[in-house]
Amino acid sequence: MHTDKHLPYTAPAYSPETALQRSRAFLHDMQQRRSLRFFSDQPVPFEIIQNIVATAATAPSGAHKQPWTFCVVQNPELKKAIRIAAEKEEFDNYHGRMSDEWLDDLRVFDTNWHKPFLEIAPYLIIVFKQSWEKAGTEKRKNYYVNESVGIAAGFLIAAIHQAGLVTLTHTPSPMNFLQQILGRPDNEKPFLLLPVGYPAPDATVPNIQRKALEEVMVMY
Numbered sequence: 001m002h003t004d005k006h007l008p009y010t011a012p013a014y015s016p017e018t019a020l021q022r023s024r025a026f027l028h029d030m031q032q033r034r035s036l037r038f039f040s041d042q043p044v045p046f047e048i049i050q051n052i053v054a055t056a057a058t059a060p061s062g063a064h065k066q067p068w069t070f071c072v073v074q075n076p077e078l079k080k081a082i083r084i085a086a087e088k089e090e091f092d093n094y095h096g097r098m099s100d101e102w103l104d105d106l107r108v109f110d111t112n113w114h115k116p117f118l119e120i121a122p123y124l125i126i127v128f129k130q131s132w133e134k135a136g137t138e139k140r141k142n143y144y145v146n147e148s149v150g151i152a153a154g155f156l157i158a159a160i161h162q163a164g165l166v167t168l169t170h171t172p173s174p175m176n177f178l179q180q181i182l183g184r185p186d187n188e189k190p191f192l193l194l195p196v197g198y199p200a201p202d203a204t205v206p207n208i209q210r211k212a213l214e215e216v217m218v219m220y
């Protein structure tokens with residue numbers, strides 16, 4: 001039974017065995033995802049970038065407003081401008097703006113204000129959130145913007161990994177400079193910056209573990 005406003009939907013149907021096997025395979029694949037800080041400058045086929053952004057844009061959103069823009073930066077001058085601006089903010093973060101507790105929590109990652117990956121990675125994807133949209137002369141508000149864009153970013157990260165690429169969820173803070181450098185309209189605010197590429201041959205990752213299922217899942 002459906003009204004004019006609704007259309008029938010059929011989910012892909014799997015046998016119980018196939019469903020179990022697919023869920024295991026996806027878990028196994030996602031368990032291998034790591035945030036990377038060391039990138040290769042090896043080019044990435046542009047169609048992969050188009051596909052991962054299109055995958056991100058399949059995310060659910062408040063009132064289906066799709067309140068996101070994915071800015072894909074390949075231009076070396078723009079990447080350099082972004083690196084310079086991000087490093088300026090990060091220098092201040094590491095030299096007084098972050099608390100001792102915060103710096104202590106970051107010790108295992110061995111990070112600092114230098115962000116060479118912003119120039120080395122072949123692409124930067126900057127996710128912008130739209131808190132409102134223009135409908136003619138009117139401003140129409142969007143709903144659950146952080147949740148919607150956060151889910152889309154999750155889809156994007158999964159798609160990046162699925163394509164054999166790596167990324168880092170990078171949030172230089174504050175990151176208003178991205179709005180200026182990329183000339184975004186005033187209804188858009190930067191949400192997340194993701195360098196995308198292949199890992200450097202000598203890339204390393206922090207020696208950290210994920211919580212066990214028993215620690216994150218509670219059954220009622």
Ligand code: IYR
Binds near residue numbers: 173
């Ligand atoms: N934005 C800084 C600091 C930083 C903060 C968190 I929370 C991290 O998980 C990692 C780093 C930086 O990018 O170095």
